[in-house]
Amino acid sequence: MDPIVQPSLERRRRDDGVTLWTDPSLASLGVIVAFSERGGGVSAAPYDGLNLAGHVGDEASAVDTNRTLLLDALGISRLRKRLVTAEQVHGERVGVVGEGEAGSGAFAGGGEPPLPACDVLLTSQPDTPLLMLYADCVPVVMVASGSLCAVCVVHAGWRGALASLPGKAAVALSEHAKCAASDLVVYVGPHIAACCYEMDENILSHFCNTFDTIGAVDDRLDLTAAIRESLTRAGVNQTRIVEVNECTRDHTDRFFSYRASPLTGRHGALAVIAKART
Numbered sequence: 001m002d003p004i005v006q007p008s009l010e011r012r013r014r015d016d017g018v019t020l021w022t023d024p025s026l027a028s029l030g031v032i033v034a035f036s037e038r039g040g041g042v043s044a045a046p047y048d049g050l051n052l053a054g055h056v057g058d059e060a061s062a063v064d065t066n067r068t069l070l071l072d073a074l075g076i077s078r079l080r081k082r083l084v085t086a087e088q089v090h091g092e093r094v095g096v097v098g099e100g101e102a103g104s105g106a107f108a109g110g111g112e113p114p115l116p117a118c119d120v121l122l123t124s125q126p127d128t129p130l131l132m133l134y135a136d137c138v139p140v141v142m143v144a145s146g147s148l149c150a151v152c153v154v155h156a157g158w159r160g161a162l163a164s165l166p167g168k169a170a171v172a173l174s175e176h177a178k179c180a181a182s183d184l185v186v187y188v189g190p191h192i193a194a195c196c197y198e199m200d201e202n203i204l205s206h207f208c209n210t211f212d213t214i215g216a217v218d219d220r221l222d223l224t225a226a227i228r229e230s231l232t233r234a235g236v237n238q239t240r241i242v243e244v245n246e247c248t249r250d251h252t253d254r255f256f257s258y259r260a261s262p263l264t265g266r267h268g269a270l271a272v273i274a275k276a277r278t
Contacts, residue, residue, distance in 0.1 A: 054108025146179025
């Protein structure tokens with residue numbers, strides 16, 4: 001496989017308002033990664049914008065249109081029926097996606113259900129987009145180019161971060177792709193930052209005892225530090241981790257935030273191995 005270059009993320013906004021963070025340098029691998037914002041889309045308040053979640057009370061038809069807009073913005077509208085989503089439960093299960101799982105949860109309005117009880121989706125199956133959903137939790141996307149090209153998407157709230165789910169996902173991906181964890185590239189998307197994340201003292205103490213880089217400062221939790229340490233402990237090279245340094249709670253005009261309003265939509269993280277685009 002071609003080696004993965006140094007990762008980066010750039011923000012792109014279309015004329016219709018759909019706004020994405022993506023890494024164009026992955027094109028040589030045929031890989032697309034993206035983090036969406038809430039701009040664009042057809043959902044009405046309180047889900048207004050590009051809400052991608054069908055479980056929050058939004059109209060299913062609006063969600064399905066938004067998902068179509070997302071894939072269209074990435075040039076992969078031909079893969080709409082093969083989109084895979086998951087029932088996210090703040091657990092640790094890794095869902096390995098093959099041809100048989102393609103299209104699971106693609107449509108909020110019907111069809112095959114999402115993969116049950118997964119907070120990591122992993123695949124080396126071409127033309128099978130993986131999508132997970134967020135409103136303050138941490139989106140993590142990883143790309144491997146070992147004997148296989150493979151990608152995974154991780155949903156890490158505080159439970160997943162405390163359980164070192166990103167690190168566990170990195171190990172699973174590197175084993176699947178038959179490469180070293182140091183060969184992975186990792187993208188950390190927009191999420192709630194320490195400035196806005198007050199945490200229960202008992203939970204914060206568990207983080208302080210688990211991670212060397214977490215300290216109890218004004219009862220605020222730095223999920224970014226926990227995620228980064230989880231990844232580097234698993235063998236990921238810290239220079240191959242790139243982050244969107246945007247706080248979802250601080251920028252509710254651009255992102256959905258559960259802390260700001262429990263009745264809200266979800267933005268997404270997506271990864272796909274797509275050799276051809278339309």
